[in-house]
């Protein structure tokens with residue numbers, strides 16, 4: 001049974017964080033309270049409340065760590081309203097790892113006050129019951145495809161049955177892409193030889209959300225990597241990366257999933273692990289954070305994370321053939337938080353887009369501001385997520401016909417924005433445009 005805060009504080013420890021893997025002192029103690037982070041924090045920008053700013057969150061975590069505050073609603077609320085977008089880390093002169101602190105604090109809350117009722121049951125069902133199990137994920141995928149193809153979706157929309165759902169869930173339902181007959185992990189061969197001179201072997205991380213909703217992006221990623229001299233492996237026994245579990249504070253479950261993936265990709269013998277989903281890529285690169293108290297897996301996690309590359313990052317690193325097929329479109333690029341702030345990948349996707357003949361790229365103002373997707377934040381905090389989505393939609397420059405990005409969560413969120421505004425805009429992944437340009441080049445031969 002969960003302990004109450006007074007019990008926790010009276011347990012003889014000078015801290016409110018009583019479980020393993022707490023927020024680390026060397027992370028929160030380096031904050032110098034300068035406040036540079038305030039103006040880039042989306043929740044502070046909206047609420048102008050220090051408790052919902054990076055500086056305020058770090059302070060509350062420090063106070064709880066030192067036993068000066070119980071793990072009460074003020075701390076918990078502040079920690080869970082954070083988008084974990086890491087915009088604060090980009091501007092912080094002291095290198096405070098706000099994202100890691102937030103995730104560690106959520107891990108403590110997960111133990112101290114496990115979610116109960118319907119919310120807790122739904123969260124456990126998906127985060128423990130579905131995502132870590134590829135067969136169950138496949139069943140869910142099949143059910144969603146059945147819903148789309150059998151006429152159920154049409155009937156649900158015509159009869160107004162969807163009106164029982166809250167507005168944000170109705171919007172999400174409206175923008176779910178057509179589910180492909182097969183996920184990429186089943187559709188792609190296990191080994192795809194490199195074209196031309198071989199530059200290395202890359203094992204494709206197919207992900208969960210990406211392979212349910214955007215399996216065609218995974219297939220495009222494999223083709224583009226092949227086209228640029230990379231042999232592509234698709235390890236069949238990989239599972240979801242565990243990012244959503246880390247965001248929710250369920251670090252035990254995330255660790256179990258990370259151990260499994262580390263072993264699977266180690267066995268693959270690939271030089272690189274390639275990924276096209278910013279959130280998952282950041283989680284894979286940060287696996288060592290999960291194993292601070294496990295020397296064996298910490299070492300393995302460090303070796304694994306060194307091999308992880310976003311597809312745009314790897315193409316620029318090993319060299320790519322500029323495509324010769326023309327794609328005559330005008331697009332803008334949205335920086336997914338976990339690509340720009342967490343992985344510091346900004347120039348590579350732009351370089352790839354600018355290499356496509358005929359493609360015009362117009363920069364989006366404040367392109368690094370979160371769109372509100374943030375893992376499952378758009379489901380748990382729909383009001384703030386909706387406000388941020390509106391701001392993002394306002395920033396899309398006039399005259400573009402597509403918004404391009406490198407993360408499936410952002411793709412779903414911006415699709416919802418396009419639907420809300422009835423805008424004539426496509427939402428695309430960077431690699432889809434590159435793949436299209438290579439296909440057009442192929443067709444010219």
Ligand code: SF4
Nearest residue numbers: 031032034035037092
């Ligand atoms: S910018 Fe960094 S050091 Fe300054 S207040 Fe924010 S978190 Fe603290």
Ligand code: SF4
Nearest residue numbers: 041082083085086088
């Ligand atoms: S991660 Fe994002 S939402 Fe959280 S404190 Fe930093 S800037 Fe604010």
